[in-house]
Amino acid sequence: MDVTQTIGDMNQTQDANQSNDESPVVATSLNSDAPPFVPSDSSGISGSGDSQTQTYGTFTLKVPLDSKIWRSISASTPQNHRILSKKLSVPPVPLPINFISAANNHNLMTDVSSEGLICIRRQDNIFIDISLDGAIRVACPTQKILICVSAMATNIVIYHPNGRIFQSQSHVDVVAFDGTYQNNLVRYAKFWTKGISFMARDIPVVYLVDEGGLRSSIDNFVHIRNDYAMEVFNSRSVRHGSCAFVDAVNMMQKSTHTLRNSSEIFEINQIRIISNSDGTISIDRPTKSITIRINPRKGGIAVTSFHIHATASMGKSPHLFLRQGDRRLHFDGTVFCVRNGGYSAGFDERNQVTIFNKKVTLPHMNL
Incomplete structure (x- = not known):
């Protein structure tokens, strides 16, 4: 029937x-x-x-x-799969949520958001958010720069036109590309216990540089999404939201603001923010060995923590650089090089896998 x-x-x-x-x-x-x-x-x-x-x-x-x-x-449970475009597409850096009234008022430099965040605006549209637990978020929308540091300073995420860096404890994921759009090269790298793994988007082979040298390997790489910024900023941070508004206001009232020579110094919640006349802004948190420097006029940043030191610039020498102990990574938009255990390897200007003889040195970072 x-x-x-x-x-x-x-x-x-x-x-x-x-x-x-x-x-x-x-x-x-x-x-x-x-x-x-x-x-x-x-x-x-x-x-x-x-x-x-x-x-x-x-x-x-x-x-x-x-x-x-x-x-x-x-x-069965339906799964959502993200289709990645083959073309290089750099998503715009998301603005931090609840950017307060200071975002539209040039006269108001500091405020407390409804989420209990201490919000500070400096010259050249630099936005700085600080939570009561010490998490830091620095955004420069005009240069597509966003930096987030967790409250315990164990997680850091960096968004820059030349690449992205996501650090969690001793594990670091990197995706590097040419922010000047002169080519379509995309490189991936991972700092982990075995060494440094790296690959190119158009070359389906993964390479590993360890204490024994260069070899092929099998590995996976993380796609650093935009929403990592909120995950890092809220990681281990419990004092935020509307319930923290009153405490944030009290913290703001205890802040200090001084002028020294041509620099403006603002201190709050054991975090020091220094604004210089040349456009450079420094954010220091000595208790967690965190230092952030940003110059929006040159598109340059430098982030130093207990785990990593990273720099990136869109100035005269565009680059992305990362250091973790004696490990190095450097990308100038064309040549990509990593160093570990005395061995240097990567991709040369012809997009060929190469073993480099000279060491990777720290690029000159003139902020």
Whole structure:
């Protein structure tokens, strides 16, 4: 006997079907009342035999009336997969949320947001957010620069036109590209226990530089997403939100603001912010050995912590540089080089894997 029924009626007729089938029918977890399961035409249902063809708009589904198949569908969880474009696309750096009234008022330099964050605006549209637990977020939307440091200073994420760096404890992930858009080169690297793994987007081979030299390897690399900034900024930070507003106001009232020579010094929550006349801004947190320097006029940054030292610049010498102990990474938009255990390797200007003889040195960072 032919059976014809809609997906919306399936949940209502399961008891009757279960009595006629040896295997019990498990209710599907899919919402049959939500698109695209709502049929565009009630007459677009036809079927005969053991299967039905149901048309919903542009979707055509063949639904076998078999309890085992329905049980398998009900037990599965749909997964969302991100399709990455083959072209180099640098997403815009997201602005920190709740940027307070200072974002639209040039006369107001400091404020407390509704989320209990101490918000500071300096010259050249530099926005600095500080939580009561000491987390730091520095943003320069005009240069697409965003830096976040967690409250315990164990996690750091850096967004820059020349690349992205995500550091968690001793593990560091890097993606480097040419911020001047003179080429379409993208490089990936990972600092971990075995050494430094690296690869190029257009070369399907992973290389590892360890104490024994250069070798091919099998490894995975993290796609550093935009939302890592919020994850790092809120990591191990419990005193934020509307409940922290009063404490943030009290912290603001205890801050100090002084002028020394041509520098403006603002101290709050054991964090010192120094604004210089040349546009350079320094944020220091001595208790956690954190130093952040940014010059939006040259697109330059320098971040130093207990785990890493990173610099990047869009000035006369565009580059991305990372140091962790005796390990190095340097990318100038064309040549990519990593160093570990006395061995240097990477990709040369011809996009060929190369073993370099000279050491990777710290580039001159003139902020």
